[in-house]
Amino acid sequence: MWKYVFRRLLYLIPTVIGVTFIVFLLLFITPGDPARMILGDQATEEAVADLREEMGLNDPFLAQYGRYLYNAVFHFDIGRSYVTHAPVTQEIKAAFPATLKLATLAVVLAVVLGIPVGIFSAIKQYSILDNLAMVFALVGISMPVFWLGLLLILLFSVHLGWLPASGFDSFKYMIMPAVTLCTASLAVISRMTRSSMLEVVRQDYIRTARAKGQKERVVVWHHALGNALIPIVTIIGIQFGSLLGGAVLTESIFSVPGVGRLMVEAIKMRDYPVVQGGVLYIAILCSLVNLLVDILYAYIDPRIKSQYS
Amino acid sequence: MSISWLKKFGLVAMCFALVLGMSSGALAAKDTLVVANMYDAKSLDPHVTPDVGSAHIMVQIYETLLKTDDKGEIVPSLAESYEKIDDCTYRFHLREGVKFHNGEELKASDVAFTFHRAIEIGKTIGFIVGNIDPASIKVEDDYTIVMGTKTPDTSFLACLTHFGGGCILNEKAVNEAGDDYGTHPVGTGPYKFVDWQKGDRITLTRFDEYWGTKPAIKDVVVRAITEQTNRTIELESGGVDIAYAIPPLDIRRIEENSKLKLIRVPDVSVQYMGFNCSKKPFSDVRVRQAITMALDLEKLNKAVYRGIGGPAYGPIPPRLRYFNTNLSILKYDPERAKELLAEAGYPEGFKASIWTNDRKERIDIATIAQSMLAKVGITVDIQVMEWGAYLDKLSEKQHDMYLMGWSTPIPDPDYAVYGIFHSSQIKGMNKSVYSNPKADELMDRGRTLPDGDERRAIYEELQTLLVQEAPWVFVHNGEEVVGTSKNVKGFVADPAGYHKLYTVSFEE
Numbered sequence: 001m002w003k004y005v006f007r008r009l010l011y012l013i014p015t016v017i018g019v020t021f022i023v024f025l026l027l028f029i030t031p032g033d034p035a036r037m038i039l040g041d042q043a044t045e046e047a048v049a050d051l052r053e054e055m056g057l058n059d060p061f062l063a064q065y066g067r068y069l070y071n072a073v074f075h076f077d078i079g080r081s082y083v084t085h086a087p088v089t090q091e092i093k094a095a096f097p098a099t100l101k102l103a104t105l106a107v108v109l110a111v112v113l114g115i116p117v118g119i120f121s122a123i124k125q126y127s128i129l130d131n132l133a134m135v136f137a138l139v140g141i142s143m144p145v146f147w148l149g150l151l152l153i154l155l156f157s158v159h160l161g162w163l164p165a166s167g168f169d170s171f172k173y174m175i176m177p178a179v180t181l182c183t184a185s186l187a188v189i190s191r192m193t194r195s196s197m198l199e200v201v202r203q204d205y206i207r208t209a210r211a212k213g214q215k216e217r218v219v220v221w222h223h224a225l226g227n228a229l230i231p232i233v234t235i236i237g238i239q240f241g242s243l244l245g246g247a248v249l250t251e252s253i254f255s256v257p258g259v260g261r262l263m264v265e266a267i268k269m270r271d272y273p274v275v276q277g278g279v280l281y282i283a284i285l286c287s288l289v290n291l292l293v294d295i296l297y298a299y300i301d302p303r304i305k306s307q308y309s
Numbered sequence: 310m311s312i313s314w315l316k317k318f319g320l321v322a323m324c325f326a327l328v329l330g331m332s333s334g335a336l337a338a339k340d341t342l343v344v345a346n347m348y349d350a351k352s353l354d355p356h357v358t359p360d361v362g363s364a365h366i367m368v369q370i371y372e373t374l375l376k377t378d379d380k381g382e383i384v385p386s387l388a389e390s391y392e393k394i395d396d397c398t399y400r401f402h403l404r405e406g407v408k409f410h411n412g413e414e415l416k417a418s419d420v421a422f423t424f425h426r427a428i429e430i431g432k433t434i435g436f437i438v439g440n441i442d443p444a445s446i447k448v449e450d451d452y453t454i455v456m457g458t459k460t461p462d463t464s465f466l467a468c469l470t471h472f473g474g475g476c477i478l479n480e481k482a483v484n485e486a487g488d489d490y491g492t493h494p495v496g497t498g499p500y501k502f503v504d505w506q507k508g509d510r511i512t513l514t515r516f517d518e519y520w521g522t523k524p525a526i527k528d529v530v531v532r533a534i535t536e537q538t539n540r541t542i543e544l545e546s547g548g549v550d551i552a553y554a555i556p557p558l559d560i561r562r563i564e565e566n567s568k569l570k571l572i573r574v575p576d577v578s579v580q581y582m583g584f585n586c587s588k589k590p591f592s593d594v595r596v597r598q599a600i601t602m603a604l605d606l607e608k609l610n611k612a613v614y615r616g617i618g619g620p621a622y623g624p625i626p627p628r629l630r631y632f633n634t635n636l637s638i639l640k641y642d643p644e645r646a647k648e649l650l651a652e653a654g655y656p657e658g659f660k661a662s663i664w665t666n667d668r669k670e671r672i673d674i675a676t677i678a679q680s681m682l683a684k685v686g687i688t689v690d691i692q693v694m695e696w697g698a699y700l701d702k703l704s705e706k707q708h709d710m711y712l713m714g715w716s717t718p719i720p721d722p723d724y725a726v727y728g729i730f731h732s733s734q735i736k737g738m739n740k741s742v743y744s745n746p747k748a749d750e751l752m753d754r755g756r757t758l759p760d761g762d763e764r765r766a767i768y769e770e771l772q773t774l775l776v777q778e779a780p781w782v783f784v785h786n787g788e789e790v791v792g793t794s795k796n797v798k799g800f801v802a803d804p805a806g807y808h809k810l811y812t813v814s815f816e817e
Contacts, residue, residue: 032697040359041700041713042436042728044737048704051432084352085491094507150538157542165542166534168509255534257349257508270697 001298001305008291012284017069019283020276024065027272033057034082034270055082068276078280079273081266088277091262095246096281098168099258102250103243105178110185111236115225117186118193118232122201123220133190140187149180149253166255177254181247185239192235196228203227229300237293241286339815340527342797345540345552349508349533352491356431359473359718361806365553366511366531368807370410371476371496374401374420375469377720379801381630383466387415387477387497391466396757398445398457399466405452407520409479410501417454421446422480424456436728437474437719440465461757463764467721472807499524499811508533525799525814544569544792550815551797553808555790557615563792572791574802575618577626578716579725580670580785582663582678585708587742590659597779599649600710601639603685604678610785613673617790621783623772624715624726628804630760631722631768638776646685658686665691665712666699674712674784703740711740712784718805722768723756730775743780 035051036043052058056067071077078088121130156176157165167173200206201224209219246260259278266274298305350363355371374388385391388401407415424446427438445457458465469475482495494502499521500513513529532549534540540552541559545566555563555571563571584591584600591597606620625632650658663678665671672693679689689710694702703711717725728734731752732744751771758764776783789802796816802808 030697031701032695033701036700036704037697039433039435042738044435044734045704046736047432047435080488083358085354085357085488086352091507098508153539153542157546161546164548165546166536166539167532167548253536253539255509255532255536255539257506257533261508261535268696 001295005291005295008294012287015287016280016283020069020072020280021065023276023279024068024272025061027270027275028061028064030270032270034272037270038082072280078277081274082271083266083269083274088273091274092259092277092281095257095259095262098256099244099246099251099260101174102168102177102181102247102256102258103240105174106181106185106243107236107240109178109182110189110239113182114186114189115193115232118190118195119197119220119225121190121194122197125198130194134194137187137191140183141191143183145180145184145247146249146253148183149176149250152176152180153253166253168254168256173254177250177256180250180253181243185243188235188239189232193228193232196231197224200224200228226300230297233293233296233300237289237296241289244285244289245282342526342529342551342810342813342815343549344529344531344810345534345543345549346531347533347537347540347554348535350505350511353494353502353505353511354491355473355476355478356427356434357491359433359437359471362533364472364807366513367476367494367496368472368498368803369500369513369529369810370494370498370502371472371478372498373470373472373475373477374403375466375475377470381628381720381804383470383720386470394455394457396461397442397459398455400449400453400455403452403454404520407497408518409482409497410495410516411479411482412518413479413481415477415479415497416451417448418451419480420454420456420477421448422483423476423478426478426483427474431474434471434474436724437468437471440468462723463756463759464719464721464723467719467724471719473718500529503528522811524811526810529810541792544794547794550794551800551810551813552792555792557617559792560615560617560790568795570793570795570797572793572800572802573617573788574804575626575628576716576787576789576804576806577628577718577720577725578714578787579621579624579626579783580674580712580714580787581621581781581783582674583711583713583741583781584779585706585710585742586744586780587706588709590653590655590661591709593653594778595649595653596655598639598777599646599653599685600682600687601779601782602642602649603646603687604681604782605641606782606784607641609674609677609681612677613670614785614787618785618787621786623776623783624730624781625722625768625772626717626725626786629717629722629725630720631765633769633772635769636772636776639779643681643685650685650687655686658688660688660690661709662690662692663710663712664699664702664708665693666696667693671712706740706742708740713740716805718807720805723752726768726771726775727752727756730780741780743778745774745778748774748778 035048035055035057039047039051056064080087081091117133121133124130153165156163163176164173206219206224209223246258246263248260248264251258251261263278346362346365348362350366351358351360352363353366355367372387374386375383376386378384387404387407389404391399391401393399403415403417409415424441425443427434428441428443431438440458440460440462442457442459447455449455479495483490486493492505499516499519501516503512503514505511510530510532515524515527534543537554537556541555543549544552560571563569584597586592610620622636622638663675665675675691679691682689715729728738730739730743730748732749735742748771751767755764755767789804789806791802793800798814798816799812801812
């Protein structure tokens with residue numbers, strides 16, 4: 001098992017290098033000049049040219065990428081922001097806690113609500129509540145995040161005055177952004193749970209368990225859910241990984257100082273080091289979340305654990 | 310799953326909630342002023358960035374040698390007096406006993422250090438300090454410094470009032486902080502820096518050793534709330550006491566709310582549609598005049614800006630010194646526009662494009678202009694670009710017409726015209742590629758003449774010339790629109806957006 005984990009961690013290296021190369025290339029070919037963005041629209045061409053030279057932006061692509069990779073690998077230095085001059089690690093460290101808290105709360109809400117709803121829908125297939133739950137899931141997946149966020153602000157901040165409209169200072173500030181974020185994830189998790197449970201409850205071993213007089217609660221939560229968990233855990237992992245990358249619309253609406261907003265501002269300003277650093281962080285996090293999911297598989301299904309060994 | 314599993318699961322979920330909620334938000338007490346800013350500061354090092362979001366904080370922390378009063382006149386600040394030595398050089402006498410936030414006393418050496426550093430690293434403030442001659446900076450004694458420009462420049466003193474290039478830094482604090490100075494600023498201002506939660510808020514506290522009138526309010530929290538409607542909501546719900554940049558759609562809501570006040574002052578910006586004067590047909594002044602006269606700017610302003618600000622009448626905003634109050638503008642007259650086009654050889658009109666970035670007001674202006682120009686036979690194609698790509702494309706000078714804004718944070722008419730209309734700036738800010746020897750001559754004379762009637766006459770003549778030459782359609786002069794709670798007293802909105810919070814108090 002540990003060999004498997006170690007091997008997966010080693011695979012992380014070429015994955016991350018590949019991601020940084022692609023992003024570096026995309027930034028290189030994208031229109032827009034970081035020097036001009038830093039100096040503003042009032043800059044002279046001479047000042048822009050001087051700054052480009054100073055920043056090494058006139059060097060060939062491979063020279064720039066090589067320099068970046070060398071500093072990152074051998075000096076653990078992923079540069080400083082072109083705009084704020086602060087270290088990129090500092091910028092990401094400042095933004096990461098808000099994103100982590102928001103993503104975690106959103107996923108916890110989605111799991112705590114989504115799995116029971118999915119189980120219930122599967123057990124009571126085609127009932128009124130099943131249909132209602134799936135309609136809600138469809139609405140949750142389809143509803144634009146920014147619209148839901150604004151509706152929540154209108155109701156809970158403007159009309160009721162229960163919750164603050166923006167900021168991220170304490171738990172009450174997290175409620176609306178987390179609910180906004182969790183809606184789509186909740187819908188996806190509940191649908192996947194329902195689908196996976198429907199496959200499992202039709203299996204012979206479930207019929208056998210019922211025939212042997214096992215309590216329905218045990219049949220559902222122990223025998224059925226246990227065997228239906230693999231795809232559910234997969235989708236939870238995907239959702240969590242994507243949320244950790246930052247939810248820029250939600251962060252913008254609720255003024256959450258997270259990674260999503262940081263990345264969008266960096267892209268707009270052509271702040272290449274911050275974009276590169278942000279992508280590196282997201283790539284590593286997503287890979288680690290995938291690894292965690294794979295490890296969880298081993299604990300959910302012992303057959304998979306033996307394959308890893 | 311057994312019930313005990315469920316209980317464990319629930320317990321874990323609760324623990325998450327508790328852990329996540331560990332950070333608590335402090336309630337805003339009456340000795341704390343909470344302000345909603347449009348976006349987070351980029352840096353608190355004035356030599357790194359001149360953006361408005363950062364300036365909103367820096368104006369509380371730093372001071373300049375000179376400043377502008379409520380009438381826009383330049384008055385002493387950290388320099389209690391100054392004298393002109395020659396056309397390029399000035400001597401400044403500093404106030405004695407002024408303390409920086411780290412306890413160091415302000416000395417002439419700090420001023421010398423500040424401007425040497427600004428010249429060396431301040432690439433974003435080149436338009437402020439670019440003409441300062443580093444060789445002219447001489448410390449005569451602890452409180453006297455001589456400084457000058459490479460060429461005669463009457464706007465030099467106005468440049469020293471700018472919250473970017475003009476802020477005075479403490480040499481020791483900058484050297485100690487090194488590359489991290491942008492997050493550890495030290496100034497002489499009424500408020501000193503306490504804390505910065507990136508992307509969220511900056512906290513300042515009153516500087517008790519401030520040399521001037523100390524602020525009435527002890528602490529200031531400036532929150533970054535980018536969504537403009539949220540700033541209004543926070544103001545309505547009491548989450549903030551002051552909200553900057555209220556959008557036009559929310560103005561009535563605030564005016565009709567008895568617990569709030571709306572403060573509006575004309576700002577120093579001009580939104581314009583520029584022509585590429587090097588390219589046919591826009592190289593013909595009759596075509597430019599025709600397009601200007603084909604646009605009903607009153608209606609356009611009402612539709613786009615909904616009563617904020619109004620049509621612009623020239624390159625110099627009305628609040629700025631030497632604005633020509635007798636300016637004769639090109640009035641809306643589509644019939645005359647058609648005649649001019651026919652005289653220029655385009656009786657059937659022509660096809661052209663308007664470039665703009667993805668700012669909503671500019672897209673709206675382009676759309677309305679497209680419709681108005683169609684009535685005089687000009688078929689317009691609108692191209693919307695992302696900001697970075699837009700600046701790049703404009704630098705290639707291949708555009709027909711383009712939408713942009715120009716702000717004059719330095720209270721001098723030279724800044725409102727020279728960089729954007731002088732032919733020497735075609736490789737710089739003169740995106741209209743405009744070249745007129747008469748205009749150049751007026752601008753060259755205007756920047757060297759001392760303030761007075763002769764200088765006024767130069768700029769009034771220049772404004773008349775530029776309006777008739779029409780390198781731009783002068784579309785809109787804006788306003789600073791700020792909302793405050795009713796109990797906020799003493800807030801004065803600054804036309805350049807550098808709102809000072811240290812004059813604010815709460816009504817009992």
